[in-house]
Each structure stands twice: as C-alpha cells, then as structure tokens.
Amino acid sequence: MQPDPEKLAKLQAALEAYEAGESPALFDRAAEEARAPIRKRALGLLDQRARSRSELRTRLIDAEFEAELVDDVLDGLEEAGLIDDRAFATEWVRQRSARRGKSSRALDLELRDKGVAAEVRADALEQISEDTEETIARGVAEKKARAIKAVPQDRTEYDKYLRRIVGVLARRGFSSGMSLSLAKNALDTRIEELD
The missing domain is CATH 1.10.10 (Arc Repressor Mutant, subunit A)
Structure with a gap:
C-alpha cells in the first residue's frame, strides 16, 4: 500500500513548521476544557450501564450541557467504540428477553424509547424467534x-x-x-x- 502523497506533504509541512517554531495549534485547549466535564459525565453514565447514543445525548443536554459540545463528545465516544447502538440493542434484547421475560413487541418499544433506529431495532429483535x-x-x-x-x-x-x-x-x-x-x-x- 502506497502512502498518500497529500498526507505526506501535510505532515512534512507540519514538521517543518514545528521545527521552525511556527507550530500550528495541534490541540485546542479551550475546546478540550469545555468538553472534559461532558465526557466525564458521559463516561460515568456508561460506567453504570450501556446506553444508546440518543439516551446519552438526552441525559447530557438535560444536565444543561451545550448541544453542539455534547454531539462532539458523543462523536468521539462513538469513534472510540464506547457507544454502539447496534451492540447496545442486541445486548438489551438478549438480556431483557431472558431475564425479564419480555416479548419482542415490548422490547421494540423500549428500544424505540431509547432512541434506537428502526433498522437497528429490527436487526436486534431477529435473535428472538x-x-x-x-x-x-x-x-x-x-x-x-x-x-x-x-x-x-x-x-x-x-x-x-x-x-x-x-x-x-x-x-x-x-x-x-x-x-x-x-x-x-x-x-x-x-x-x-x-x-
């Protein structure tokens, strides 16, 4: 696999600027400080139990965090694999049908209330014949x-x-x-x- 020439040129330019003392801001400290409490709250909620992206977003906005920053944090958590609606829905269906004796109809409603997309819900519910x-x-x-x-x-x-x-x-x-x-x-x- 050949390296992307455009990426190499950007990296070379950034390295030269850094060596010349003209380093562009690689880290936006103010933005990161604004996101830190949101990330901390989100991780705390995820530590309690798995949650859908929509459920987390609602909880964070209800805690009076700015919607745009919440979305940025959630994008990062999703990229890191800490939020995954497909995995969440599959596990929710597996556990709630086995432990609570819930029907697929009831589970579909629960997942809908948690903001899980219809397609993702349908895929998760396929595990119940x-x-x-x-x-x-x-x-x-x-x-x-x-x-x-x-x-x-x-x-x-x-x-x-x-x-x-x-x-x-x-x-x-x-x-x-x-x-x-x-x-x-x-x-x-x-x-x-x-x-």
Missing part, C-alpha cells in the same frame, strides 16, 4: 400460576386467577391470543398439581 418467544411466555405463565396455592372454588375464582396470569403476560407485551392460551394451560396444570 416465535418459538423462543412462546417458550419465554410459557415460563412467565407457569411462574405466575405457581403462586396459586389453592384450587379455585368456583368459576368466578378460576376467572380471577386466569385474569392475573393473562395480565402478567399482557404487561410484558405478549399477544392476547397467545397469552390466553398459555394462561389457561398453566392454570389448568397448576390446578391438577393442587388436586
């Missing part, structure tokens, strides 16, 4: 059903237990059809265990 989502929903339904300690005495009590299980699934973003089917299955299985 329909089978995986149903398995997660089944686990949530079974866990809620295990909280039931007595066989329902009548249809009213049965419906109350069923609504509670469906409600848990609905709050996690699962479809109503899937939620009702899995809730009935989990509740009936639990009643059989208690008999």
